[in-house]
Amino acid sequence: MLTTICVLVILPYLARADCHGKSYVVYKNKEVRLFNEKTTYNQAKVKCKKWGQLWKSGNTGRLVVVKENEKQKCIEEMVSTPGNYDPTKWRGVSKATAGYYIGADDLESNGNWMWSDNTAVSLGQNGYNNWGKHEPTFDSHTENCISLLITDASDHYDLGTWVDVECHNRIYYICEREIFNSRLWTYNNNEHGLQPHDWHSKYRSCGGRFQSPISLKFPSMLKKCNDFLGQVQGWSSAVSNVKLTITNTGRFVQIVPQQNTWTTKFRGSSQLHYISRIVLHVGSSNGIGSEHAIDATKYEVELQVFHKKAANGRIHALAFFLKARTTSDNHEWDALLQNLPSLKLGSKSVITAPTSFLKNLISDSSVRGFLAEYILDLGVRYYGSLTFPPCSQNVIWTVHPRPIQLSLSQLRILRSLRMEGDLEMTDNFRPLQPTNQESCIVV
Incomplete structure (x- = not known):
C-alpha cells in the first residue's frame, strides 16, 4: 500500500531558516519584533507592554524570553540584518551599548536572574543560556540587566552573546507577544494581522x-x-x-x-x-x-x-x-x-x-x-x-x-x-x- 504523507505549512509561523533579515517573525505562538530605538531597560519593558496591547493582543507584550537554542539562533539571524550587524560599525564598541535588551534581570536579588515570565535564568549546565565568557559578572551590583550583543568576535564576544549591563544604558530592545487564532483583520500595509486575501x-x-x-x-x-x-x-x-x-x-x-x-x-x-x-x-x-x-x-x-x-x-x-x-x-x-x-x-x-x-x-x-x-x-x-x-x-x-x-x-x-x-x-x-x-x- 502506498501511503502519502502531507505536510501542512501555515504562514506566517516561520521556521528558523526564515528569520534572516527579518525585523519581526512569528516564532511558534509568539510574534518577536526588533525595536531599533535606544532606550533604558525599564522604558523598554513599558514599551513592550504597550505594544502587546495593540490589535487586542491580550496584553501579553514583554521583553523577549529566550529558553532554547532554536529561538536564540532565530534572533541572531534577525539582528544580523545589514545595518544592524556590521563588523566595522561595532568593532571595539563597548558591550554596554552594542546590543538589545532581552527580558531578564536580577534587580530584585543580585545574582538571582529571572525572566519576565517569572522563571529563573539558567547560569550553568542545567537549562539553556547563552552567557558570554565570565558572564554574568557577580562582582558587580550595578549590571542587573541582560543585553544580547551585536558585536565582533575580535571583541571576545560572538554575535548574540548574553552579557550583563547597567539597566540605565540606552540600547535597542526585543519584544514578544502572543498570537491568537482570532487575529484581527488588517490591510496589506500591516503583516501582523489577517490581510485582505x-x-x-x-x-x-x-x-x-x-x-x-x-x-x-x-x-x-x-x-x-x-x-x-x-x-x-x-x-x-x-x-x-x-x-x-x-x-x-x-x-x-x-x-x-x-x-x-x-x-x-x-x-x-x-x-x-x-x-x-x-x-x-x-x-x-x-x-x-x-x-x-x-x-x-x-x-x-x-x-x-x-x-x-x-x-x-x-x-x-x-x-x-x-x-x-x-x-x-x-x-x-x-x-x-x-x-x-x-x-x-x-x-x-x-x-x-x-x-x-x-x-x-x-x-x-x-x-x-x-x-x-x-x-x-x-x-x-x-x-x-x-x-x-x-x-x-x-x-x-x-x-x-x-x-x-x-x-x-x-x-x-x-x-x-x-x-x-x-x-x-x-x-x-x-x-x-x-x-x-x-x-x-x-x-
Missing part, C-alpha cells in the same frame, strides 16, 4: 459574490438609475454645531458625529439618513490610496461617509475621491487637518463643527466652480458590501467620480499618521474586487 477565512461574507470596492465604468457609459434614492442634496443637523470625535484607529482615520444629529438629504427621499461615521483611506504615493476606481484609475485618498442601517437592512455609503495638486492648499480642509498631527495610535480629538463641515470637505473654493454642488451632481451607484470585515453585502454605494484636490503639503499631513510599530498608516485600502454587479448614474 485571508479575510474570508474568518469573515465568510468577504468571499461573497457582490463585494466592494470595485472599478466602475465612467458615467457616460452607464444608464440612469431607476431606484427611489436620488442625488445627495446636502446635509442638515438638529443642532447648530455638530460634535465630532476624530480617532486614529490604527487602520484609518475615523470621524464619528454625535449620535442622531447629522443627516444626509437624498433627492426623492423623505427618510432621515443619519451619518454614523466618516472614514479616510490614504495612499503612500500619488495614484494609489482610494478603494474604488473609475475605469481602473485610482486617486490618492478616498473619503467615505456611512449612514446608520435603514429599516430594510441597507446601509447607504458615499465615496469621494481626492487627488494631489502642486498649487496652494485647499483651505476647506484646514479645520480637519490641524487636528490630525497630534493623533497618536488610539488617541481621539473632539471638535465642534458646523453642519456645513462635510459640504466644505468636498468643496474647493480656490478652484472656480469646484463647489460641493458640482461634486454631488455626478454619482455612480451600485449594490455592494462594506470594504472591511465583516464585508456585509448590504451596502448601497454612491461613488462621486469628480475628484477634490489637496495640496502636496496637505497630503503629507494625512500620510504622517502612524499605526503600530510606528508604521505609516497609508495604503489602508482593500484591493479591487471582481465586478459582478451593475452600476448606474444617480439622477
Whole structure:
C-alpha cells in the first residue's frame, strides 16, 4: 500500500531558516519584533507592554524570553540584518551599548536572574543560556540587566552573546507577544494581522459574490438609475454645531458625529439618513490610496461617509475621491487637518463643527466652480458590501467620480499618521474586487 504523507505549512509561523533579515517573525505562538530605538531597560519593558496591547493582543507584550537554542539562533539571524550587524560599525564598541535588551534581570536579588515570565535564568549546565565568557559578572551590583550583543568576535564576544549591563544604558530592545487564532483583520500595509486575501477565512461574507470596492465604468457609459434614492442634496443637523470625535484607529482615520444629529438629504427621499461615521483611506504615493476606481484609475485618498442601517437592512455609503495638486492648499480642509498631527495610535480629538463641515470637505473654493454642488451632481451607484470585515453585502454605494484636490503639503499631513510599530498608516485600502454587479448614474 502506498501511503502519502502531507505536510501542512501555515504562514506566517516561520521556521528558523526564515528569520534572516527579518525585523519581526512569528516564532511558534509568539510574534518577536526588533525595536531599533535606544532606550533604558525599564522604558523598554513599558514599551513592550504597550505594544502587546495593540490589535487586542491580550496584553501579553514583554521583553523577549529566550529558553532554547532554536529561538536564540532565530534572533541572531534577525539582528544580523545589514545595518544592524556590521563588523566595522561595532568593532571595539563597548558591550554596554552594542546590543538589545532581552527580558531578564536580577534587580530584585543580585545574582538571582529571572525572566519576565517569572522563571529563573539558567547560569550553568542545567537549562539553556547563552552567557558570554565570565558572564554574568557577580562582582558587580550595578549590571542587573541582560543585553544580547551585536558585536565582533575580535571583541571576545560572538554575535548574540548574553552579557550583563547597567539597566540605565540606552540600547535597542526585543519584544514578544502572543498570537491568537482570532487575529484581527488588517490591510496589506500591516503583516501582523489577517490581510485582505485571508479575510474570508474568518469573515465568510468577504468571499461573497457582490463585494466592494470595485472599478466602475465612467458615467457616460452607464444608464440612469431607476431606484427611489436620488442625488445627495446636502446635509442638515438638529443642532447648530455638530460634535465630532476624530480617532486614529490604527487602520484609518475615523470621524464619528454625535449620535442622531447629522443627516444626509437624498433627492426623492423623505427618510432621515443619519451619518454614523466618516472614514479616510490614504495612499503612500500619488495614484494609489482610494478603494474604488473609475475605469481602473485610482486617486490618492478616498473619503467615505456611512449612514446608520435603514429599516430594510441597507446601509447607504458615499465615496469621494481626492487627488494631489502642486498649487496652494485647499483651505476647506484646514479645520480637519490641524487636528490630525497630534493623533497618536488610539488617541481621539473632539471638535465642534458646523453642519456645513462635510459640504466644505468636498468643496474647493480656490478652484472656480469646484463647489460641493458640482461634486454631488455626478454619482455612480451600485449594490455592494462594506470594504472591511465583516464585508456585509448590504451596502448601497454612491461613488462621486469628480475628484477634490489637496495640496502636496496637505497630503503629507494625512500620510504622517502612524499605526503600530510606528508604521505609516497609508495604503489602508482593500484591493479591487471582481465586478459582478451593475452600476448606474444617480439622477
